[in-house]
Amino acid sequence: MLNICHELGKTIQPVYVDTNVFVNALFDDIDRKDLVESSRAFLEHIIKCKYYLYISELTIIELKKVTEFNREMILNEILRPYSVLNKITILKKNIKIAEEANYFSSTYGVHPADALHAMSAKMNKCWLITFDRELKRSSTQFGVETFDPRDLIH
Numbered sequence: 001m002l003n004i005c006h007e008l009g010k011t012i013q014p015v016y017v018d019t020n021v022f023v024n025a026l027f028d029d030i031d032r033k034d035l036v037e038s039s040r041a042f043l044e045h046i047i048k049c050k051y052y053l054y055i056s057e058l059t060i061i062e063l064k065k066v067t068e069f070n071r072e073m074i075l076n077e078i079l080r081p082y083s084v085l086n087k088i089t090i091l092k093k094n095i096k097i098a099e100e101a102n103y104f105s106s107t108y109g110v111h112p113a114d115a116l117h118a119m120s121a122k123m124n125k126c127w128l129i130t131f132d133r134e135l136k137r138s139s140t141q142f143g144v145e146t147f148d149p150r151d152l153i154h
Contacts, residue, residue, distance in 0.1 A: 016121035
């Protein structure tokens with residue numbers, strides 16, 4: 001399947017989207033309306049060829065816990081719009097990323113799962129997109145370009 005964005009001759013920025021962005025987009029939370037709307041708007045920007053989506057198997061595992069969907073349902077319900085348009089790469093486990101994440105986690109006191117997300121972004125030359133302020137701060141110190149979705153939805 002051809003990537004529609006590449007067919008149009010566009011160069012698009014790869015982004016690694018943290019699970020919290022998907023979670024905010026999935027659930028209507030009246031107390032977090034800004035996060036819900038900005039998450040949805042950012043994910044729509046991926047569909048409109050402004051960004052190319054990367055996630056990891058860890059993202060799918062975390063979505064399974066939050067939604068109680070099985071892997072197949074996540075692929076078919078949540079991630080289908082990106083896969084149909086060939087705008088997603090799902091990263092498999094990688095020993096080099098795991099080693100870097102372990103170092104990052106122990107050096108900066110970052111939760112191991114967050115460290116895996118950050119190192120997956122860094123090693124695939126993606127911007128890390130997250131609402132997690134602590135992850136943004138520590139990832140930036142470790143050389144990962146990190147953004148809040150609200151910074152990118154103009």
